[in-house]
Amino acid sequence: PNFYAEISRASTKGEKLLAILIDPDKFKEPEAGAYLKRIPKETSHIFVGGSSVAKCKTEKTVNSIKKHTNLPVILFPGDYSQITETADALLFLSLLSGRNPEYLIEQQIKSVENLRNSSLQIIPTAYILIDGGKECAVQRISKTKPIPQFQVETIVDTALAGEFSGKKLIYLEAGSGADFPVSEEIIYEVKKAISIPLIVGGGIRSRVQQNSAYKAGADMIVMGTQFEK
Numbered sequence: 001p002n003f004y005a006e007i008s009r010a011s012t013k014g015e016k017l018l019a020i021l022i023d024p025d026k027f028k029e030p031e032a033g034a035y036l037k038r039i040p041k042e043t044s045h046i047f048v049g050g051s052s053v054a055k056c057k058t059e060k061t062v063n064s065i066k067k068h069t070n071l072p073v074i075l076f077p078g079d080y081s082q083i084t085e086t087a088d089a090l091l092f093l094s095l096l097s098g099r100n101p102e103y104l105i106e107q108q109i110k111s112v113e114n115l116r117n118s119s120l121q122i123i124p125t126a127y128i129l130i131d132g133g134k135e136c137a138v139q140r141i142s143k144t145k146p147i148p149q150f151q152v153e154t155i156v157d158t159a160l161a162g163e164f165s166g167k168k169l170i171y172l173e174a175g176s177g178a179d180f181p182v183s184e185e186i187i188y189e190v191k192k193a194i195s196i197p198l199i200v201g202g203g204i205r206s207r208v209q210q211n212s213a214y215k216a217g218a219d220m221i222v223m224g225t226q227f228e229k
C-alpha cells in the first residue's frame, strides 16, 4: 500500500488519524504484546523513533512491533542511524523551525547511503518545533530554538514554505512531554493555509486535548508519553 496516499485520502475525507509513538530507547521487548493490546482501538499508525537511540535498536523494535500488530510502522527518526528497511515508511524530516544545517540537510545527505536501494516509502516532511513550555529533547539535540506560540504568522509561513519546497506533510511538534500542546489557534491557521495533511504532536495527554486538536484541523495526532506511562 501507498501509506502517504492513505494519509492524504483520510485528510481529504476529514477522517482523523492517530499515531502512537514508540521510542526504541524505552521499548521493552517482553512487554510489546501487552502494550500494543492496550493502545486505543482507533490507532491508525505506529511511529517509531527517538532523539537518541542506540544503533540496531530501532530495527529490533520495529521487528518486535510487527509481530504483534498489522498497523503500518512509520519511522520518525531522530537521526539517520535510525533508518531501517523493516519499517513501512519513513518521515523524511527537515527541522524547518531551526537554523541548524545539520537537521536541515546534513542528516538527510548522510541517510542517502541507506536509502539509495531501499524500498521504504519516503515521505518528505516539514518538521516545525513550537514552544511547549519547557526545553524538549529536539531542542537540546538539534541546538535550535522552538518558535514561540504567539508567533502564529511565522509558524504559518514556515509551514507554507515547507509545502512550497515540496514537503508532503506538515508536522507541528510541541516536544515530547510538553507542558502544553500546540494551540488550537496555530493548528487552525496552519490547516487553513496549507493543502497537505497536518500532523500535530507533543504534550497531548487527554481525549479532550485530542479532540480539540482534531477540531482545530489536525489530520493526525501523535501521542507517546501518555502511553509510555
Ligand code: 1GP
Binding pocket: 021, 173, 174, 175, 176, 177, 178, 200, 201, 202, 203, 204, 222, 223, 224, 225, 226
Ligand atoms: C513527540 O509528538 C510526539 O515527538 C509525541 O509527544 O510524547 O508528548 O505524546 P508526547
